Amino acid sequence: MTTMTETSARFREFKMPDVGEGLTEAEILKWFVQPGDTVTDGQVVCEVETAKAAVELPIPFDGVVHELRFPEGTTVDVGQVIIAIDVAPGSGDAPAPAAAPAQEPVEVPEAEAEPKGRTPVLVGYGVAESSTKRRPRKGASAAPEAAAVAAAVQAELNGHAAPAAAPVAGAPDGGRPLAKPPVRKLAKDLGIDLATVVPTGKDGVITREDVHAAAAPAVTAPVAAPDPSPAASEAPAAAVASASTRETRIPVKGVRKAIAQAMVGSAFTAPHVTEFVTVDVTRTMKLVAELKEDKDMAGVRVNPLLIIAKALLVAIKRNPEVNAAWDEANQEIVQKHYVNLGIAAATPRGLIVPNIKDAHDKTLPQLAAALGELVTTARDGKTSPAAMAGGTVTITNVGVFGVDTGTPILNPGESAILAVGAIKLQPWVHKGKVKARQVTTLALSFDHRLVDGELGSKVLADVAAILEQPKRLITWA
Structure with a gap:
């Protein structure tokens, strides 16, 4: 022993x-x-x-x-x-x-029990190796209960009256309804009593769809005289199906919950100010095309975001006071002598903002490589929490969605965020004549507690000036 x-x-x-x-x-x-x-x-x-x-x-x-x-x-x-x-x-x-x-263990009807000797999978799924039967419940054995619920549901769908001994919703004989742990958790999150849910799964098991259907608003219908026809008996099932297709409820958790809390906290803590500028970026687009052919940039992705990122880093170097944070506890403005450049990325799990550590020290090829790695990692869902911590300033590229501009909300703990709009061919006065030029709109939101209007305007104007004349990347760097 x-x-x-x-x-x-x-x-x-x-x-x-x-x-x-x-x-x-x-x-x-x-x-x-x-x-x-x-x-x-x-x-x-x-x-x-x-x-x-x-x-x-x-x-x-x-x-x-x-x-x-x-x-x-x-x-x-x-x-x-x-x-x-x-x-x-x-x-x-x-x-x-x-x-x-x-x-809570998943309740497996005896008829569906796993064969003896089979290795159990996750705790709460399947049965132990020593037994092929689940724990019996009060009142009756599992198989008759599951069969009774299944018979009731099938009878309802076929337009026949359900047997008197088989309830349509809830658990037989006061026992616990059949449902897997994730479904039970979903019901708990939505405030749904499983005993009131109509099961449609095999052998009377309640599915996620059943819970969502129960959570949907009831479909109100006028009171009419009882109709013994099959069509009338199918009405309850049709109402449930109709309700389930009108709404989908998704529990707020994980990244989405964190985003919501962070955005609310930022919006109602830092006094946001947003300024806008529309700029001719034709020369920047020509530079992007040239860099794509440059052997020093081979193997890295070159796009307008790369030049915009570099332009913002140069603007911060010229106006270092913008790269700061507000310390509420100590009532201090903390000026950062490094730039961890955040890039807002849309992923299947929601918006995340990983950042490039010490972006101010990187050459253009190094910055391009870091941007490419950041985007790939984010799309694969492999961004680590450390990669999203410690950001100082952020760029959000809403232009990829065809949007002209926006009023971005600050990433918590940061002083500024730059939104980049779509780059479009537009009529523009160039050298005294109206010509078709590549134009975009930039929007800079900043924390007005530590960045006043003059400083914010200087940063935005510097970014715009660099994008209009990219040679300033050399003369201003």
Whole structure:
């Protein structure tokens, strides 16, 4: 018999780490291993999403996966054990995996039980190896309950009266409704009682769509006399389907939740001022075309954003007071002698703002390489929390969406953000004549607590002047 000491020495637990600065929780997006898999030190075992980014977690020791404590889609507090590893496999019988804390097992009808000897997958999914039956519930066995619910739903869809003993929604005989943990969490987030949800899944299991349908506003219909026809009996199901297609409710969490909180905090903390300038960037576009053919720029992506970024860095060098932060706690203005240039990036998980560290020290080829790497990493969802921390000034390129300009909100902790509009061919007075020129509109938002109108205007005017005459990158640098 294995003692507690032996068990402790044999099994090692890996806790959810703080993958960012002071983050308190993360959602498990995907497991890359299952119980019984062999893992090695440094191997990525799962991907989690924090309030800042998706991060892959490596395991810090060798062994065999004994237990996954939480299923995918679960939000776990930092410090909670998420996986147990058998670091000495073959040294004796391993104890049965402990029940996952605060997690509810998926209820699998007996008719759908997994075959004996099959390795269980995530905790809360499937059944233990020692049994092919799930825990019986109060009142009756699982199979009759599931069959009763399924029969009721099928009868409703077929236009027949449901058997009197089978409720259409809720749980049979007062038991717990059938639903997987992620569905239960969704129902909890939306404030939906699962006992009131009509299940449409196999064997009476409640699906995510069922929960969303229950959350949608009820479709109001005029009261009419009872109609025994099949068409009348199909009305409730049709109403639910109609309601479910009118709205989709998405829980606010992860990156989206962090964005919302940061934007509200910034908008109602820093007094924003936005200034605009429209500028002829024809010469900048010619420079971009020339740089694409330059052998020194081979292997890096050259585009207008590169020149705009360099122009902003030169403008900051000429007006260093704009590169600062407001320290509310100490009532100080903190001037930064470095520029961590943020680039707003739209990703499937929402807007993120990774930054190029010490961008002010980079040559044009180095800046181009850093921009390319930043964009690729963001699109792949691999941006680390560290890459989004410590920014000082940001650029947001709304022009890629065909937008002329905007009033951007400051990234929290930063003093200024430059919005770049679409570059379009427009009539423009050039050398006394109206000609077709490449034109764009720039918008600079800044924190008026530490950047006054004169300073903000100088920065914006310098950026515009460089884009109009790119040779100033040399004469002003």
